[in-house]
Amino acid sequence: MKVLIVGMGKLGYQLAEAFAIKDNDVVVMDQKQAALQKTADQLDVLAIQHNGVEITSLKKANIGELDLTIAVTDDDETNILIAFLSKRMGCQRSIARVRNPEYSRQSDFIKEEMNIDYIVNPEQTTAQEIRNYLLRDMSMHVEDFAQGRIVMADVHVNHMCNIAGYQLKDLNIREKVLVAAIVREGDIVIPHGETLIEETDVLYLIGESEDVASFSGRCGVSTEKKEVDNVVILGGGRIGYYLTEYLVDLGMNIKIIESNRERCKYLAETFGNVLVINGDGTDINLLKEEGVFGADALICLTGLDEENLLLALLAKQFGMKHVISKVSRPNYIPIIEKLGVDVAVNPVTITASEILRYVLGGKVASISLLLGGSAEALEIVIKPEAYVTRDQLQYLELPKGIIIGAVLRGDDVLIPDGTTHIRPEDRIVVFILSGEMSRIEEYFYPPRRGFLSELWNYR
Numbered sequence: 001m002k003v004l005i006v007g008m009g010k011l012g013y014q015l016a017e018a019f020a021i022k023d024n025d026v027v028v029m030d031q032k033q034a035a036l037q038k039t040a041d042q043l044d045v046l047a048i049q050h051n052g053v054e055i056t057s058l059k060k061a062n063i064g065e066l067d068l069t070i071a072v073t074d075d076d077e078t079n080i081l082i083a084f085l086s087k088r089m090g091c092q093r094s095i096a097r098v099r100n101p102e103y104s105r106q107s108d109f110i111k112e113e114m115n116i117d118y119i120v121n122p123e124q125t126t127a128q129e130i131r132n133y134l135l136r137d138m139s140m141h142v143e144d145f146a147q148g149r150i151v152m153a154d155v156h157v158n159h160m161c162n163i164a165g166y167q168l169k170d171l172n173i174r175e176k177v178l179v180a181a182i183v184r185e186g187d188i189v190i191p192h193g194e195t196l197i198e199e200t201d202v203l204y205l206i207g208e209s210e211d212v213a214s215f216s217g218r219c220g221v222s223t224e225k226k227e228v229d230n231v232v233i234l235g236g237g238r239i240g241y242y243l244t245e246y247l248v249d250l251g252m253n254i255k256i257i258e259s260n261r262e263r264c265k266y267l268a269e270t271f272g273n274v275l276v277i278n279g280d281g282t283d284i285n286l287l288k289e290e291g292v293f294g295a296d297a298l299i300c301l302t303g304l305d306e307e308n309l310l311l312a313l314l315a316k317q318f319g320m321k322h323v324i325s326k327v328s329r330p331n332y333i334p335i336i337e338k339l340g341v342d343v344a345v346n347p348v349t350i351t352a353s354e355i356l357r358y359v360l361g362g363k364v365a366s367i368s369l370l371l372g373g374s375a376e377a378l379e380i381v382i383k384p385e386a387y388v389t390r391d392q393l394q395y396l397e398l399p400k401g402i403i404i405g406a407v408l409r410g411d412d413v414l415i416p417d418g419t420t421h422i423r424p425e426d427r428i429v430v431f432i433l434s435g436e437m438s439r440i441e442e443y444f445y446p447p448r449r450g451f452l453s454e455l456w457n458y459r
Contacts (some may be wrong), residue, residue, distance in 0.1 A: 052071065
């Protein structure tokens with residue numbers, strides 16, 4: 001597939017990395033030479049230093065021959081215009097990042113009138129992710145697949161009872177659960193039976209939701225229902241705004257602490273039934289006076305990663321059950337979660353996952369980017385003639401970086417082993433290292449027909 005990405009910030013770079021790995025033809029465009037140079041040095045892409053809103057610039061990118069344009073500059077109006085011009089000049093599909101809450105309320109109208117295929121809002125998507133976590137049944141971080149029948153959970157070994165020091169084969173897993181991967185010191189390890197579990201490891205479990213809960217419960221991980229009624233949000237920016245909207249609709253009591261006085265005034269006028277406090281979220285005396293540590297959940301959404309981390313750790317020391325921290329650097333996520341914070345959310349990774357989910361369309365039902373994009377979990381519906389349907393898994397010689405974690409066959413969830421034979425119409429969850437993404441079509445989709453077929457024919 002031929003892709004143009006305009007805007008080489010953090011999101012633009014992660015998208016370029018994801019599409020370049022899949023052996024697509026990727027063109028990146030930005031007005032800043034430094035951002036382009038970094039991308040061109042590290043990825044196999046064509047870099048063009050131009051303004052994406054200029055028609056001559058789009059022509060230089062051969063816009064009429066492209067399958068997809070993604071506009072992710074820092075300016076909403078620029079992104080909308082680029083997506084609009086791209087479609088008018090012959091590009092098959094266009095995506096625009098739009099962050100302004102005022103635009104988000106009329107995104108359907110903008111898409112229809114400007115002929116834009118998809119509009120993504122990072123702050124709104126991140127707020128939805130946080131809301132979903134607060135509403136989950138289990139205290140561990142869980143991703144849903146196959147309409148909730150299959151889940152992927154990441155569990156910290158130091159939260160589990162007496163499994164550190166054992167080999168994986170000695171865990172006595174009676175449930176339909178597979179340890180698909182282990183995160184160790186920020187790196188992903190694909191385990192085998194003799195893999196030794198370490199105290200600082202994070203296990204990625206895939207299986208039927210009830211079985212994952214059962215196994216985790218036997219290992220001492222709390223699976224009690226969450227009762228989140230009182231939530232404190234530190235930081236009243238866009239994510240805080242959207243999250244407040246969602247949680248107020250759910251009947252929760254919300255308290256926002258924001259340092260900017262004008263922003264506090266705006267939030268107080270917008271949410272009449274929400275307590276908005278103008279103050280410094282790092283002031284421990286203020287947090288104690290306002291009873292922050294007695295709330296059911298604390299969401300740290302300030303603009304500084306270090307500030308969010310310190311506040312989250314402080315909250316855990318005071319015994320808060322649910323603490324979520326926003327981070328802008330993906331490499332901080334494993335560090336923060338290793339220190340005991342329940343969940344670290346990264347808007348860039350969440351947004352990239354949302355865009356990829358849309359682009360992959362019918363080929364992948366859902367996608368989750370892990371550890372800043374170094375691994376992915378995909379949900380794929382298997383079609384006739386796909387390579388994986390040819391024989392038992394033990395004879396297919398799949399790469400070590402591709403793990404079929406679970407299979408939904410009709411109403412039954414299967415945890416595959418070497419004797420499992422994947423069938424057409426099976427819905428599978430695949431854990432895959434990013435370096436193997438270019439081989440997804442080779443193994444999980446029917447062979448291409450015809451000389452001119454594109455590698456990823458999304459249309």
